[in-house]
Amino acid sequence: xxxxxxxxxxxxxxxxxxxxxxxxxxxxxxxxxxxxxxxxxxxxxxxxxxxxxxxxxxxxxxxxxxxxxxxxxxxxxxxxxxxxxxxxxxxxxxxxxxxxxxxxxxxxxxxxxxxxxxxxxxxxxxxxxxxxxxxxxxxxxxxxxxxxxxxxxxxxxxxxxxxxxxxxxxxxxxxxxxxxxxxxxxxxxxxxxxxxxxxxxxxxxxxxxxxxxxxxxxxxxxxxxxxxxxxxxxxxxxxxxxxxxxxxxxxxxxxxxxxxxxxxxxxxxxxxxxxxxxxxxxxxxxxxxxxxxxxxxxxxxxxxxxxxxxxxxxxxxxxxxxxxxxxxxxxxxxxxxxxxxxxxxxxxxxxxxxxxxxxxxxxxxxxxxxxxxxxxxxxxxxxxxxxxxxxxxxxxxxxxxxxxxxxxxxxxxxxxxxx
Ligand SMILES: [Mg+2]
Numbered sequence: 001x002x003x004x005x006x007x008x009x010x011x012x013x014x015x016x017x018x019x020x021x022x023x024x025x026x027x028x029x030x031x032x033x034x035x036x037x038x039x040x041x042x043x044x045x046x047x048x049x050x051x052x053x054x055x056x057x058x059x060x061x062x063x064x065x066x067x068x069x070x071x072x073x074x075x076x077x078x079x080x081x082x083x084x085x086x087x088x089x090x091x092x093x094x095x096x097x098x099x100x101x102x103x104x105x106x107x108x109x110x111x112x113x114x115x116x117x118x119x120x121x122x123x124x125x126x127x128x129x130x131x132x133x134x135x136x137x138x139x140x141x142x143x144x145x146x147x148x149x150x151x152x153x154x155x156x157x158x159x160x161x162x163x164x165x166x167x168x169x170x171x172x173x174x175x176x177x178x179x180x181x182x183x184x185x186x187x188x189x190x191x192x193x194x195x196x197x198x199x200x201x202x203x204x205x206x207x208x209x210x211x212x213x214x215x216x217x218x219x220x221x222x223x224x225x226x227x228x229x230x231x232x233x234x235x236x237x238x239x240x241x242x243x244x245x246x247x248x249x250x251x252x253x254x255x256x257x258x259x260x261x262x263x264x265x266x267x268x269x270x271x272x273x274x275x276x277x278x279x280x281x282x283x284x285x286x287x288x289x290x291x292x293x294x295x296x297x298x299x300x301x302x303x304x305x306x307x308x309x310x311x312x313x314x315x316x317x318x319x320x321x322x323x324x325x326x327x328x329x330x331x332x333x334x335x336x337x338x339x340x341x342x343x344x345x346x347x348x349x350x351x352x353x354x355x356x357x358x359x360x361x362x363x364x365x366x367x368x369x370x371x372x373x374x375x376x377x378x379x380x381x382x383x384x385x386x387x388x389x390x391x392x393x394x395x396x397x398x399x400x401x402x403x404x405x406x407x408x409x410x411x412x413x414x415x416x417x418x419x
Contacts, residue, residue, distance in 0.1 A: 002233055003108070003112070004106060004139060004144075005106065005137065006100075006138075008103060008135055008137070009083075009086060009103035009134050010153065011042060012041060012082075012102065013075075014043045015131070015133060017029065017072055017078075018131070019130070026045070027043070027068070028046040028067055028069040030042050030043070030051055030071055032057060032071065032074060037056060038054050038055060038056050039052075039053065039054065039060070040074065040245075050063070057071065077309045079348075080348050081289075084291060086132055089125055092296060095297060096108035099248055099250070116163060122134075135162075141232065141233040141234070149162070151175060173204055176202065177203075179202060179203045180203075181195050181205075181206050184206065185225075214226060246346055248274070249344060250291065250344020251344065255396070255397070256339035256340055257396050258336075258338065258340065264330060267323075267330055268327065268391045271322050274322070274345050274346075274347050275318070278347055282352065283352055286312055287312060287347075288322060288326055288347050289345065290308050290329040290330050290345055291305075292304075292334070294340055295341035295342075301338075307333070308332055308333045309329075310326070310328065311349075315351050317371065323388065323390060343397070
């Protein structure tokens, strides 16, 4: 059985603020979205007062006044940096980590002993070293790890750690009977409405649903979701839409690299991936963060895990613009003499493309429509057909695929040879 953990920061933006302003503790606090529009993070006290996620500030003015709710604008540079610290600590607990969003990370703990104690230690260390409280959910699939985390968050008795793997079948079933389907990863409002209309209200009911007929009605993703709920690991990350608050593109290299040119090459590649995702969701990024890191499992080598946040004067989705600033950030944090094993870019401060605020001092931006043309060509002729010259031309960092057989049928250079 797999032991997958989902570590999720509690009320992340609010928690970040509280680290630096202890007066906010034990008080209702909310953090607002860009331009102070809506509540995007709420302390438990604010939740208890009935402040709903995403509610516009103007709708709760009376409540804010009455209960002296502390209202803060978002500070994405802070959250991104705190996120980086939390993720760095978590990374030391498993070689397999997937940073799922700014405040959530999956860790594969399969094969470790005493996993509950390990999870408790993880919580303790993150709290001590960053001030951020987290909860850990453990399950045999990602979907169940998410659900476990939901339980860990809500039940004080769990002390922040809950593992479905440790339950008997009947214990697990009674947990599932008490959770509504709307809490399941990937089930949104519309699916919830449709499922409840056909009499499926709880996770227990969804687990028992007939897979073939559910596939016929809702498609293959639903079938996989039910399997995941039954403990069979099959949903990969791409099949559930990631949080749009930020876009991350990062990767461990096949081989460590030391030259800045190789890091530039990798980073430019990650930026173009992230920028494409940004354009696909029709958004702009107001800030980017560059991370590079050495191999933390090589204790014999000097370690260096810097990160830098670059605020952008004007939110943008242009690959050229984002690459320029990412490389600028890299040049600030790069140090010679280290073997770098991983790099990445995080786009944050994301706003809808039509939210765009012009830059009073900007000159005419180069080639409007260029990105649109590039995306269209790549969509038609394949990813990477047209790219900027910086993007992945050296590839010294490329993923290790040593056991991969040659591309016999799709690459002229790798055709099988008879001799
Ligand atoms: Mg969270």
